[in-house]
Amino acid sequence: MKEYKIAVVGAMGAVGSEMLKTLAQRHFPASEVKALDIAANAGKKVPFGDGELTVRETKIEEFRGVNAALFAVGDAISKELAPQVAATGCVVIDNSAAWRMDPNVPLVVPECNPEDLRWHKGIIANPNCSTIIAMVPLKPLHDYAGLKRITAATYQAVSGAGILGLSELSNQTRDVLDGKPAQPKVFQHQIAFNLIPHIDYFEDNGYTHEEMKMFREGRKILGLPNLMVNCTCVRVPVFRSHSEAITIETERELTPEKARELLANAPGVKLFDDPSKNEYPMPVDTSNGDLVWVGRIRKDISAPNSLTFWCAGDQIRKGAALNAVQIAETMAKMDIL
Amino acid sequence: MKEYKIAVVGAMGAVGSEMLKTLAQRHFPASEVKALDIAANAGKKVPFGDGELTVRETKIEEFRGVNAALFAVGDAISKELAPQVAATGCVVIDNSAAWRMDPNVPLVVPECNPEDLRWHKGIIANPNCSTIIAMVPLKPLHDYAGLKRITAATYQAVSGAGILGLSELSNQTRDVLDGKPAQPKVFQHQIAFNLIPHIDYFEDNGYTHEEMKMFREGRKILGLPNLMVNCTCVRVPVFRSHSEAITIETERELTPEKARELLANAPGVKLFDDPSKNEYPMPVDTSNGDLVWVGRIRKDISAPNSLTFWCAGDQIRKGAALNAVQIAETMAKMDIL
Numbered sequence: 001m002k003e004y005k006i007a008v009v010g011a012m013g014a015v016g017s018e019m020l021k022t023l024a025q026r027h028f029p030a031s032e033v034k035a036l037d038i039a040a041n042a043g044k045k046v047p048f049g050d051g052e053l054t055v056r057e058t059k060i061e062e063f064r065g066v067n068a069a070l071f072a073v074g075d076a077i078s079k080e081l082a083p084q085v086a087a088t089g090c091v092v093i094d095n096s097a098a099w100r101m102d103p104n105v106p107l108v109v110p111e112c113n114p115e116d117l118r119w120h121k122g123i124i125a126n127p128n129c130s131t132i133i134a135m136v137p138l139k140p141l142h143d144y145a146g147l148k149r150i151t152a153a154t155y156q157a158v159s160g161a162g163i164l165g166l167s168e169l170s171n172q173t174r175d176v177l178d179g180k181p182a183q184p185k186v187f188q189h190q191i192a193f194n195l196i197p198h199i200d201y202f203e204d205n206g207y208t209h210e211e212m213k214m215f216r217e218g219r220k221i222l223g224l225p226n227l228m229v230n231c232t233c234v235r236v237p238v239f240r241s242h243s244e245a246i247t248i249e250t251e252r253e254l255t256p257e258k259a260r261e262l263l264a265n266a267p268g269v270k271l272f273d274d275p276s277k278n279e280y281p282m283p284v285d286t287s288n289g290d291l292v293w294v295g296r297i298r299k300d301i302s303a304p305n306s307l308t309f310w311c312a313g314d315q316i317r318k319g320a321a322l323n324a325v326q327i328a329e330t331m332a333k334m335d336i337l
Numbered sequence: 338m339k340e341y342k343i344a345v346v347g348a349m350g351a352v353g354s355e356m357l358k359t360l361a362q363r364h365f366p367a368s369e370v371k372a373l374d375i376a377a378n379a380g381k382k383v384p385f386g387d388g389e390l391t392v393r394e395t396k397i398e399e400f401r402g403v404n405a406a407l408f409a410v411g412d413a414i415s416k417e418l419a420p421q422v423a424a425t426g427c428v429v430i431d432n433s434a435a436w437r438m439d440p441n442v443p444l445v446v447p448e449c450n451p452e453d454l455r456w457h458k459g460i461i462a463n464p465n466c467s468t469i470i471a472m473v474p475l476k477p478l479h480d481y482a483g484l485k486r487i488t489a490a491t492y493q494a495v496s497g498a499g500i501l502g503l504s505e506l507s508n509q510t511r512d513v514l515d516g517k518p519a520q521p522k523v524f525q526h527q528i529a530f531n532l533i534p535h536i537d538y539f540e541d542n543g544y545t546h547e548e549m550k551m552f553r554e555g556r557k558i559l560g561l562p563n564l565m566v567n568c569t570c571v572r573v574p575v576f577r578s579h580s581e582a583i584t585i586e587t588e589r590e591l592t593p594e595k596a597r598e599l600l601a602n603a604p605g606v607k608l609f610d611d612p613s614k615n616e617y618p619m620p621v622d623t624s625n626g627d628l629v630w631v632g633r634i635r636k637d638i639s640a641p642n643s644l645t646f647w648c649a650g651d652q653i654r655k656g657a658a659l660n661a662v663q664i665a666e667t668m669a670k671m672d673i674l
Binding site: 001160169170173174177188189190193194198202215228230234236237243276303307 | 492506507535567571619
């Protein structure tokens with residue numbers, strides 16, 4: 001079997017360390033895995049499988065002979081570094097928002113549009129986390145019934161803001177329980193026992209950039225330039241799984257029974273939909289797992305050809321690290337890595 | 338000024354004690370306020386204004402000469418007791434779900450349908466909490482543009498389950514932070530750092546009863562027998578304010594600017610909608626307050642004549658106790674109490 005040299009850039013972050021964990025757990029066929037990060041972290045150790053890797057500084061010469069680099073860095077660094085790395089012949093699989101809407105860059109959820117990987121020009125973009133988690137169940141429903149419109153309200157975990165987001169929730173929650181004032185640093189406001197309907201910056205149309213990602217990235221991933229999307233994104237005091245209340249309008253009728261049948265057989269989905277047993281997706285159950293759980297499937301009683309459901313998936317894994325690793329796996333299977 | 342004798346039934350509960358607090362805070366013109374509860378609580382003291390009241394056992398003779406009884410009890414008790422109390426000539430303002438859909442019982446949000454108070458036959462129903470909080474901003478928008486369809490996703494506080502819900506969230510959160518297992522008693526599952534898309538029982542159509550309350554009670558409050566409502570109700574780890582992501586389709590065009598103008602002048606509403614200052618409604622700000630805060634108002638880019646917004650309001654106050662007190666106040670003003 002062919003083996004690959006892989007680099008993870010931003011290996012000390014929430015997503016980067018999860019990429020390393022995921023590569024090891026899924027036995028990615030790697031002859032070498034490099035953990036790269038900023039100079040200040042060089043020499044530190046990060047876990048990898050049963051062992052550990054020594055972090056090295058991210059320098060362009062590190063990418064020579066590397067087949068794929070999984071980027072878990074901010075937009076600005078990616079914007080500068082990704083083209084340089086791609087120019088060395090190393091494919092960049094980038095988790096930032098820097099390249100997602102670039103027409104020369106495929107934006108891929110492997111369960112939805114793996115064929116788009118074939119036309120990459122050196123950079124492949126990993127979609128936004130809440131978008132990925134919606135797309136996994138939406139794709140099989142679209143293939144059957146034709147997706148026209150999505151109305152979504154998200155319940156997004158603090159892990160979307162990285163390791164500092166996770167510690168802010170736990171520390172601040174303890175403070176609030178102890179009667180101390182909340183001191184927001186990572187988030188705009190208190191997140192402990194609160195909700196913040198504001199993720200990423202506000203655009204001119206009143207939507208946040210996060211909300212417009214579902215609109216723009218959803219169209220690109222599903223290949224539907226006219227898809228209508230109305231999204232409200234809300235940060236909730238949950239650690240690492242995003243949940244979403246989704247209503248879809250379809251071209252053709254889609255009964256709840258048919259939707260369940262489609263989702264029971266869909267890749268990346270766990271159908272978990274038995275109200276009689278109090279079974280529906282919840283963050284505590286989906287965290288640290290690979291699948292997007294779907295439940296609460298019902299006919300939308302307010303409109304024809306409309307279906308409503310609830311889904312949840314781990315933000316760090318399927319929303320970021322796992323999806324990037326799956327892109328590399330899919331390219332390996334296609335023999336284009 | 339005319340003064341009234343008032344009784345609060347269930348005075349030791351989360352809603353009942355808030356009713357007493359609200360009556361005192363708002364200087365309800367009462368010549369006497371009785372705090373009634375189960376026999377086991379008789380003789381206990383409950384705060385009322387700067388002083389306190391001695392709780393008495395709920396017995397039918399307590400209601401003689403009382404003008405209005407605010408009921409904060411369960412459906413079964415209300416079903417039995419309310420007709421007996423109404424028969425004494427005391428108006429029952431009932432917070433349970435027992436009477437809401439009874440065609441002989443007005444279901445009233447004073448900002449929306451105060452005139453319905455005129456046709457009561459002894460019992461008046463207080464609507465469901467998440468329904469009230471949606472109706473307050475929806476009424477002025479409906480009056481202007483004609484409401485056709487509501488799509489809502491709720492983010493509901495634990496106070497909806499009473500005092501035990503509040504203590505379960507704080508105790509369980511501490512346990513989880515300390516690495517101890519969560520032990521759900523009040524809620525179906527862990528609520529600390531989790532979301533539960535399940536409030537009240539499941540109906541045959543796959544919606545929960547809570548979700549169908551928005552459908553059924555919304556139609557009755559707004560007097561719109563054909564209003565279409567699709568709701569997803571979710572319990573979130575927040576103490577006492579419900580929040581809601583709402584999208585409406587209207588008969589006529591309703592711009593965000595017009596909606597803001599209408600809501601700035603609407604009773605019971607605080608317009609709080611300035612993204613440039615990170616201003617939008619949040620549970621930490623609306624808790625212990627009387628108003629429903631509305632923000633994130635924007636044109637729904639996915640459909641014509643469609644508007645999206647976010648609102649939040651205190652579940653115990655406007656969602657229950659305050660609305661009941663406002664009903665009594667409104668009846669006093671109308672001179673029908």
